[in-house]
Amino acid sequence: MPNLFGLRDLTAEQLTYLIGQSRSMLEVLQRPVPVVPALRGRRIGLMFFEPSTRTRMSFELAVKNLGADSLNFSAGGSSLSKGETLLDTAMTVSALGAHCIVVRDSHSGMPEFLSRHLDLPIINAGDGTNEHPTQALLDLVVMGEEWDDAFAGKTLSIVGDISRSRVARSNLWAARTLGMTVRLVAPRTFVDPGLEDCFGVPVFTDLEQGIRDADAVMALRVQKERRQAGGPYIPETLDYFLRYGLTRKKLDDLAPNAVLLHPGPVNRAVELAPDLLYNPDRSRIQRQVTAGVAVRMAVLYWALGASDE
């Protein structure tokens, strides 16, 4: 079954294949009518049990662009609020005739759990603090555009709330497979014990050392809403911004060739100076969003089209 639980499970060949497929889909998106009806008649359950803007919208577009239909499901107005379990809901979506389920949930491991009970491909759209594989794939697509897909030996600095970031973890697994160097940059409140050992990467509390001469710098969202649980992680946000916030000057001085990524949504003047967000020389944040649609098309096509029943 072509599930996509995380990038941890993918080989370099599989990653390269999906990146290549995504590039083809990006070409499709350039067309006046950006549609390839490769999955006509397929029904895809989009089960989002956590709020999402980019990921959800881009999966919806990906479904449409491939000529498939979506079964939309959100926690608020569903029978979840009537006490149905998540598995029951997924079983229902399956019985309704879905050919694939895309799931986002706050529990790490949910996609794998569902797949043990359901006989259809499960695509992870973000599970707890574990993985967000389509996000990391789109990061790779965008970085690859800068480097002609020569990932080996490139340095990616990831700045911010590492431990609670499924984006960071998916990137870490993929980077390891592709031979990239990753540096983590954060106050230690954002770095759980064992992280360095697990991935064999260094952690810098000093931003200047951490991003020096990097080829790409990825800022992560500081989850203000999570400051209560398990916190305090940072003082008022100015203190974080002064040391870990990215500015034009810091990038120019320390990492003159680096492109800037951010999974969004951005907290201005927390992770980034406001003028960096849409800065065409530096920021690839808009490109990430566009690439996200292509990546999700590629993943859905891979899960359903390539392995036609």
Next chain:
Amino acid sequence: MNRLIRFSGATVRIPGRSPEVRDLAVQGGIVVDAPASENDIVIDATGLELLPGLTDLHVHLRDPGLTYKEDIESGTRCAVSSGVTSVVALANTDPVNDNPETTRYVIEQAESRAWCRVLPVSAATMGLNGEELAPYHQMLDAGCVAISDDGATVEKAGVMRRVMEYARSVNLPILPHCEDRSVRAGGVMNAGEVAVSLGLPGNPREAEEICLARDLLLARLTGAHLHVQHVTTAGGINLIRNAKAEGVRVTAEVCPHHLFLTDEAVRECGTHAKMAPPLRTASDVDALRDALREGVIDVIATDHAPHARHEKDLPFEAAPDGIIGLETLMPLCLKLVAEGVMDWERLLDLVVTGPRRVLGASGDVLGTGAPADFCLVDCSREWTYVADDGQSKSNNSPFDTWTFTGRVTTTFVDGVCRWDLDDVMPDSLKPRAGVPFQRP
């Protein structure tokens, strides 16, 4: 104008070197290596000991906001009277030093009114509330040298974990006052026979040791540098010894009063023997003295905590914790040497190099080019300490009316005279206040 000052005839004691009778030359605020010249101002220090200035890691200057107890001027004057040339000033002022504006106030005041160097401590949490982190990066930039909520012990272990983790970004030591409030349960003196006989609620040693064990474990988890304030119990010493053996980044201090007094002192001194953690028992005093020799303890610090007369003149339970200690620091240290508890070398480790290392400063003092921070001590002078006649605005000392042998006659900070007990300095060198801020 900027003439060379030559101190001649003193026994110069510099850590790591043999004491020797020699000249020390000072010019432009620093120690210089220059041949004698007839232009030198010569200060005859024959028969005196010349020591590097002491650093006291634990001082409450009460400024801003509580200046009826002490202020930056009076507190630092206490310091130089004991040969202390740098004081680390804790954050429980009004307002609390949890913001860079308050830090800048302290530094500006010190630059115009202080008699010695003042090194501010950032609060660990906002308003010492034990919940939200203070902005350590901004506090570092403003001049803070350490992080502490001191007596407002961070109650939640989870918050203390985050304090230590975030502090790693600024690489400043955390100075915890280890006492578990819930175990202390309102205790006002050491829990034991004396407390029972006085009818006072006891503060058990376990209150200190539980919190100390917690913080040592959190230091192991986070890799933060913990400098434990005022250890008072034999059990606490063991915890620190074991943590050091395990490789935890920990240093520790003891206060002079815990080295000389037991809970029996409460009977006589009343509220002037009330502090937290409290005076313990004779076996604790022995264990602390052993730990000083052994090296488990790195620092002697005073916890100079002035309180106004009307605040201490209350029933024991109602009075605040804390005693003043700066003026009696040097005489009590000399007493430790005189009693054979330790030698000079070890003493200088504990009051000069030890505290400097905690702050990340070099242990190399009074070498050529180093700041001219030092004092002259007359080790044979007998005198009686009378707290009411001292330099502090407060008089809450259990050592009031003690007679000592040995006294600081002169203190220089930044090459300028700050203390001239016998009024012997020439007119051009009369003591002047105001010390420029310098990170140690």
